[in-house]
Amino acid sequence: MPRLNTRPTQPPAWTWGVSALALAALAAGWGWAQWQAQDMLMQQWPAQWRGLGQAQPTVLRLTARVMAMPDHRPGGLGLRLAVLTVQPLPGDGPTETARGQPPGGQAWQGGMRWHRPDLPPRARVPESVGLFWPAPPAGQEPLPGEVWQWVVQLDVADGRANPGGPDLPLLAWERGERGQMRLAKGHAPPTRWQAATWRAPGWVERWRAHLRAGVLAHACPAGQAPATWGATCLSPGVAGLVRGLALGEQGAIQPADWDALRLTGTAHLAAISGLHVAMMGWLCARVLGWLWRRSPRAMARQPAPQVERVALVLGALGYALLSGWGVPAQRTVWMVGVVAALQATGHRWPWPLVCLLAAVGVVAWDPWALMSAGFWLSFVAVAVLMWSGDEPQLALSAQQGAWQSVREQARSLWRTQWVATVGLAPLSLVFFQATSLVGLVANLGAIPWFSLALTPLALLGLAFEPAWWLLQPLGQFTLDALAAVADHSVGWAWWVVPEVRGWAAALGLLGGAWCVAPVATRTRLLALPLCLPLLCPTSLSQRWPVPAQGEAEVWAADVGQGTAVLVRTARHALLFDTGPVRFGGNDAGRDTLDGLLRAVGVSGLDELQISHGDGDHVGGAVSLMRRWPVARLRASLAPDHALWSQADATGQVPAALPCVAGQHWQWDGVQFEVLHPAQAVASHDERPDNATSCVLAVRAQGRQVLLTGDIEADQEQALVDAMPPQALRSEVLLVAHHGSRTSSTEPFLQAVAPTWAVVQVGQRNRYGHPHPDVLQRLQAHGARVVTSPACGAWRWHSGNPQPPVCFKLLRQRYWHPGATDALPLTKATSHASPILHARGS
Incomplete structure (x- = not known):
């Protein structure tokens, strides 16, 4: 009978060397990042x-x-x-x-x-x-x-x-x-x-600026629409698309076009992706290879495949520099360079090693690339294709075999897109709390269209102007088609989830990887339980759990010089004001509140309440209603205001109510009551102003929050005279009119007696809000003052006995301004400290 070998198997000797090398590389990378961070932190201003x-x-x-x-x-x-x-x-x-x-x-x-x-x-x-x-x-x-x-x-x-x-x-x-x-x-x-x-220095950037000037010179003047065919100028939408595709200027794309790209899951195509960089490198290699083979003298000097490899790398590098050298472009250049070098030397490395080497190169260039969503989306996209057994083929290898049939190419494109969509969906949910449900189908046509038609025409137009006259109708058709798809699918195009805790995100990412693994279909079903905490989060996995029955949660958003407060109960959500409109057509609804609502888990607004018609209160309402379902609009606006007829994300016009004192309702055990304006004021025919601002009281578990809009001294006195002695007493006061000296009077503060006074203002705003006199009065009445520039978004929860939370302190890192300051707190540093304490506290 043979004797069994019971001695433990020793690992190969080379594994110890590889492990030591990996640990040394990790330590070197950590030290490199620490040295760069310390060097940056030593660059300070007095x-x-x-x-x-x-x-x-x-x-x-x-x-x-x-x-x-x-x-x-x-x-x-x-x-x-x-x-x-x-x-x-x-x-x-x-x-x-x-x-x-x-x-x-x-x-x-x-x-x-x-x-x-x-x-x-x-x-x-x-x-x-x-x-x-x-x-x-x-x-x-x-x-x-x-x-x-x-x-x-x-x-x-x-x-x-x-x-x-x-x-x-x-x-x-x-x-x-x-x-x-x-x-x-x-x-x-x-x-x-x-x-x-x-x-x-900066010759590459000067070259980019010169090319952008050429694009702007061919943009249509304001008010002039280009012809459908034979256009002599570029429309604003197409000009922004050209700047995005050719120069990497995502901010140049019009906000409406960007919304359509985002909803259809094709936004990555309007930015500089690794696919575009690889395609430009492949195009340079093919063109130069074709020309090289037409010259016997050139062929005698250097074989065409070697020339094509050099052209591939230089073409990808040139386009990456032209587009601003973003993380996806860096990743592609590194991978193309490594593969070209390996092929030139007759070696072949496994794809994971090539991907890892490219990641090391990107992180060595910029250690903080690890903090960006683009880094992970770019590398995970390649890793997912490798993991699924559908290895990405660099364009250089296309010449080594016969062209596949159209049917096989279509099948390969479908599989690749399916794998990329499923594999990247958990990562999109973690980073952006949303993923497109129509992106799979939209990208099937959009990827080849952008890569083979729009991007080459945009680049060709930089050197050959007539190419843009062909790009104008094609680009406008593309933007119109995407807008039409977005409009017809706006109510269901997005899968939205709230922010989840780290363990739920990790399980979701693991489940997404297992969904595209090269295993049997029945085995892939095991990934679904792993994805549930991310796809259908509960209070256990949510970063900001839903309030329990009878509880209320208040978020005073950091919107700059304006007001926006979110109130959540167990099954309802109310938004009080929508912040300001900003330069260039942007607004707080688009750039702040949309992300806030997604992150905290709001699926729709049961009521949007607009205190009055000032731009810093109603500025984000239109864009927010276009993105979110709104059941009811309550406002103190002129009867002919356009917001009364604005449709929400479902295409329906919300039920409309004027803001009138005495209105009250209950959601999930939480009481809401409108205290101002009176009926006579709300029904006048003149345009409302600060005097007609809605004032809303929210009561939960014996604690009250008072939202005051922009009322001033006369309205505050009217509330004090009209309300019972204890009716105005509130734990939280949204300071009226952003801390203007015309509000927050002594009688009003004495009646409210707030513990917390929240001032929503812009950093060093031109109005001087909050006024020093107001701060002194608030502190004299025992209030702890919170300003949004110092605190960020401020969260209060009626069921939590702990002090409210400043979001800026929760996510503070060493790169944030003031994170390394050690200055004593004084009354003059109201914007350096999140909280100004009451006198004597």
């Missing part, structure tokens, strides 16, 4: 220059070089600058001289040590900053490489912080910007000090 502890930040003279193509934003230009020198203007800040400066000098060079007692010893002058230039004069747009001088002030532009919203400070951190500047009012206009020469 607290006095930032305006901490004083009314306004110091006025500075900034001399800087433009390093990137200016970003066309609503209302002006966004610039990325390399700091050359910076100095405070005389009498407007500290005048200490830096070590190495001539006596009496006040200028600091970018990157040099500060040597100031109020900063760490290694602190340096920031090397790069961002600047917003509102409405520059015509013909004065800076070019990359030029040196300009501006008179500026530091801005605490840390972005609005809301659930479901973007992390804007992280984007600035990735660009290397250690401060945001704004032009100082009442000073000399910006001046160009040095024009860009061919030796100046």
Whole structure:
């Protein structure tokens, strides 16, 4: 009888070397990221220059070089600058001289040590900053490489912080910007000090700016519509599409077109995706290979396959640079380069190793790419195709075999699209809380159409203008078709889920990977239980659980200079105001509230209440109603206001009610009552103003929230006179009129006696809200004051005895402005601390 070998099997010797190498690489990557982060954190501005502890930040003279193509934003230009020198203007800040400066000098060079007692010893002058230039004069747009001088002030532009919203400070951190500047009012206009020469840095960005200028030069003038065929100009929609496809400017795409792309699941095609980069590389390789084979002398010098490999890499790299060098483009260039090098040397690596090497290259270039959704969507898309057994074929290998039949190509396209849709759906739900249900079918036609027709025409038009005249009708037809699909499917095109906890997201991602695994179909069904906490979340898996029966949850959104408050009960949701309209047609409904409603798990609004018709309260209502079902609209608006006839996402016009005192209802054990305006005021024929603002009281579990709109002193006194002594007493007060000095009077605050006073304002707004007198009165009455610039979105829950939550503090990371400050809290730092405590507390 043979003797069994019971000794444990030893792993091969090479596994220890690979493991050690992997650990060393991980440690090196961690150290590299830490070193870069520490270097960035040492680039600081003095607290006095930032305006901490004083009314306004110091006025500075900034001399800087433009390093990137200016970003066309609503209302002006966004610039990325390399700091050359910076100095405070005389009498407007500290005048200490830096070590190495001539006596009496006040200028600091970018990157040099500060040597100031109020900063760490290694602190340096920031090397790069961002600047917003509102409405520059015509013909004065800076070019990359030029040196300009501006008179500026530091801005605490840390972005609005809301659930479901973007992390804007992280984007600035990735660009290397250690401060945001704004032009100082009442000073000399910006001046160009040095024009860009061919030796100046930023030649790629200058090339991009020159190409964009060509696109803008061929855009149709305002009010002129291009002809269907034979057009001599590009419509705004097509011009934005060209800039998105050719130059990577997603912000240039019109908001309505972007909504259609998003709803149909084709938004990735209007951005620069890895597919576009690989296709451009393949096109360059095919064209150059075809030309190379026509020359016997060239063939004798170098084989055509080697030339095609070089053309493939250079074509992909050139398009990636032209499009702004985003993460998907970086991933594709790395993968194409690795595969081309392996084929040139006769080697073949498994796809996971190629994908891993590309990821290492991207992260080494930008360690914080790991924090972006684009990184994971890009690499997971490739990994999903590999995992399913449907390996992506680089275009270079197409010449090595016979062309497949049309039927086989269609079947392969369907399978690839099905695998990518199912595999990426959990990731989309985790990052965006939504995924398109029509994307599978829409992408079947859109992917080849964008890749083989629209993108090549957009690029060809940059060098050969007549190509755009063909692109105009084709591009407009594409946008119209996508808009039609979006309009007909707007009520069911999206699968929306709330934010979920980490364990639910991990299970959902694991289930999505198992759904596309190369296993039997019955085995794939085992993935469904794993996906349930993500696809159908409960209070256990939700990041923000639904309130229980009788409880209420209040979110005071961070919308800038405006008002928007979400009230949730167990089965209902009410939105009080919709925030402001912004420059360029954007608004808080589109850029803030839409993401907030998705993140907290709202499926529709049972009531939208508009306090009055000011733009900072009703500005986001139209775009929000187009995206969400609204059962009832209650407002204090003029009878002829367009919002009364606005249809919601289902195509139905909500039931309309005027806002009148005495209206009351109950949802899930929570009481709602309108306290103002009176009937006589609400029924007048004149346009409503602050005096007719709706005032809403929400009562849950013996605790009350008072939402006041923009009422002023007279209306506050009328409420005090009309209400019983205890009726106005509230734990939470939404401070009237954003903290204007004409509101929050002594009798009113005495009657309300708030524990928490929430002020929804914009950062350093031009109105000076909240007024210092109002802050003093609130603190004198024992209220803890919360301002949205310092707190972000503010959450209060009637069933939670713990203090309310500031969302900005929940997600604060070291790259957020002020995260590393250690300044003492004073009454003057109302925007540096989320809460101003009551006197004596």
